[in-house]
Amino acid sequence: MPIIDADAHVIENESAWDYMLESERQFRPRIVGATNGDPAVDYWFIDGRLIPRSNVEKTLPEAARNMSDLSIRIKHMDELSIDIQVIYPTIFIFPTARRPEADLALCRSYNRWMADIVKQAPDRFRWVVVPPLLNMERVFEELNFGKEHGACGVYLRGLEADRRLSDSYFFPLYDAASKLDLPICVHSANGSIESHDFFLDEPGFCKFKLAVVGAFHSLVNDGIPERFPQLRIGIIEVSAQWIPYAIHDLARRHVRRGKQLSKNVLKDKRVWVTCQTDDDLEYILGYAGEDTLVIGTDYGHSDNASEIEALRKLRREGNLTPQVINKILDDNPRALYAL
Amino acid sequence: MLSIDADAHVIETEKTWDYLEGSDCRYRPVPITVDMPSGKTQNFWIIGGRLIGGRDNIGQDTAKESREMANIDSRLKHMDEIGTGVQVLYPTLFLRPVTDNPRIELALCRSYNRWMADIWSKAKDRLRWAVQLPLMTMDKALDELRWAHGNGACAVFMRGIETNHTLHDPYFFLCTKKPAGSTFPSVFIPVSAISQSMRFSTGSPSAWRSSS
Numbered sequence: 001m002p003i004i005d006a007d008a009h010v011i012e013n014e015s016a017w018d019y020m021l022e023s024e025r026q027f028r029p030r031i032v033g034a035t036n037g038d039p040a041v042d043y044w045f046i047d048g049r050l051i052p053r054s055n056v057e058k059t060l061p062e063a064a065r066n067m068s069d070l071s072i073r074i075k076h077m078d079e080l081s082i083d084i085q086v087i088y089p090t091i092f093i094f095p096t097a098r099r100p101e102a103d104l105a106l107c108r109s110y111n112r113w114m115a116d117i118v119k120q121a122p123d124r125f126r127w128v129v130v131p132p133l134l135n136m137e138r139v140f141e142e143l144n145f146g147k148e149h150g151a152c153g154v155y156l157r158g159l160e161a162d163r164r165l166s167d168s169y170f171f172p173l174y175d176a177a178s179k180l181d182l183p184i185c186v187h188s189a190n191g192s193i194e195s196h197d198f199f200l201d202e203p204g205f206c207k208f209k210l211a212v213v214g215a216f217h218s219l220v221n222d223g224i225p226e227r228f229p230q231l232r233i234g235i236i237e238v239s240a241q242w243i244p245y246a247i248h249d250l251a252r253r254h255v256r257r258g259k260q261l262s263k264n265v266l267k268d269k270r271v272w273v274t275c276q277t278d279d280d281l282e283y284i285l286g287y288a289g290e291d292t293l294v295i296g297t298d299y300g301h302s303d304n305a306s307e308i309e310a311l312r313k314l315r316r317e318g319n320l321t322p323q324v325i326n327k328i329l330d331d332n333p334r335a336l337y338a339l
Numbered sequence: 340m341l342s343i344d345a346d347a348h349v350i351e352t353e354k355t356w357d358y359l360e361g362s363d364c365r366y367r368p369v370p371i372t373v374d375m376p377s378g379k380t381q382n383f384w385i386i387g388g389r390l391i392g393g394r395d396n397i398g399q400d401t402a403k404e405s406r407e408m409a410n411i412d413s414r415l416k417h418m419d420e421i422g423t424g425v426q427v428l429y430p431t432l433f434l435r436p437v438t439d440n441p442r443i444e445l446a447l448c449r450s451y452n453r454w455m456a457d458i459w460s461k462a463k464d465r466l467r468w469a470v471q472l473p474l475m476t477m478d479k480a481l482d483e484l485r486w487a488h489g490n491g492a493c494a495v496f497m498r499g500i501e502t503n504h505t506l507h508d509p510y511f512f513l514c515t516k517k518p519a520g521s522t523f524p525s526v527f528i529p530v531s532a533i534s535q536s537m538r539f540s541t542g543s544p545s546a547w548r549s550s551s
Contacts, residue, residue, distance in 0.1 A: 198503075199505065
């Protein structure tokens with residue numbers, strides 16, 4: 001049975017921006033550090049903003065992290081018993097661009113860089129395409145490019161373009177994703193400069209994770225799954241512990257409106273959620289059901305959600321039945337990403 | 340054994356603002372009802388020229404005179420019926436940002452707190468309350484905290500975000516300190532963070548507007 005890592009990362013290097021058009025070179029991100037050489041000061045400088053480069057698991061070889069040598073990464077995946085990794089970006093965890101033209105240049109270049117990487121081993125790697133959401137008229141074109149080049153999802157942050165994800169601004173995106181059979185994958189991240197910067201000095205729970213839980217709530221509460229009946233939704237890297245809380249809240253709000261939330265809300269709304277091995281999975285399964293949990297390693301990162309051994313650990317130490325484990329490792333991510 | 344309702348509410352009325360004094364009277368909130376484009380009506384307060392909502396989140400399973408504390412006996416009778424010994428009372432209006440003007444904030448907090456103290460004085464063993472502090476004016480907030488502590492308050496009401504600060508911001512540390520030279524005893528009172536935020540759109544993520 002294949003094992004699918006539903007949330008792995010690439011750490012972008014400068015070659016990610018080699019695909020910018022000549023006219024876009026002014027937006028090329030630059031690596032900046034302290035003049036005194038302090039290694040703790042390490043940023044991308046993008047469109048007038050500093051983006052940290054610190055969330056990196058340095059015990060992994062650099063060529064594996066930035067995918068400049070896939071043989072090293074694949075060898076490591078084999079050691080970890082991982083057959084397929086779905087690759088998420090690192091730089092776009094933060095709000096990257098203020099200007100639409102910078103947003104478009106960054107997304108286009110990143111997507112072409114990823115397409116070039118993944119085509120070297122398309123049976124081992126898939127990826128999520130990053131939509132230029134400040135340029136909605138260009139989104140379908142970019143998603144289509146991704147679809148034709150191995151993308152299996154659309155990357156989204158908990159807040160985008162200073163809007164909640166249920167805002168009608170995003171309806172063309174959801175329409176395009178539905179037509180192209182690509183799920184929207186809401187990753188622990190924040191695309192709202194205002195919200196991100198308000199929580200700048202907190203460790204990431206408010207600015208990243210709560211934004212994503214809020215996105216799930218908004219999407220379901222505002223009826224997006226019903227409005228786009230082909231749309232699949234992934235909620236990525238915020239553990240699964242929040243599921244009972246959010247579903248409980250949604251159920252109460254539905255009752256107040258004279259409606260009934262379905263018993264298996266995640267399955268009915270076509271929502272999949274990455275879990276962690278230290279989640280209380282037996283409890284969560286009571287709310288999520290067997291068909292909606294997936295799991296990822298957060299490969300390449302070193303943060304609260306990173307667990308390089310997660311997939312093997314789930315099989316080895318999990319208290320779940322083999323049938324459920326197989327679903328989390330294979331059937332469910334295969335359904336989410338249409339692999 | 341006593342049953343304590345740790346989160347009950349009052350619905351503010353015009354009576355709440357009868358405690359405004361002197362020049363603060365110019366800040367008196369005005370209730371209005373608006374016919375919305377949807378065909379429904381919605382109730383607001385006008386405060387400092389802004390429309391402030393929140394007058395429609397009313398439990399219809401409670402009597403008007405009871406939820407607005409116009410008849411304390413009615414409230415106590417209902418508490419008896421549902422087996423509640425003590426209620427800790429939280430506001431309704433202040434669940435949302437009310438003003439960004441420190442003078443208006445101070446005036447409204449003072450009036451609300453005195454209204455609450457009056458209510459407490461009529462049933463001291465049954466009704467306790469959370470004080471609303473004018474956090475944009477920290478020295479006044481400390482005065483209000485001390486006053487409220489002597490008038491039945493058992494908690495400090497706070498929202499998830501206050502005065503454009505997260506609650507771990509050192510801005511709020513003063514709240515826990517006893518002023519130098521003060522003869523006033525230290526105040527032991529919990530801070531109760533409630534699930535709302537105090538940020539206006541000028542400083543708030545527009546992304547979250549219209550969520551409730």
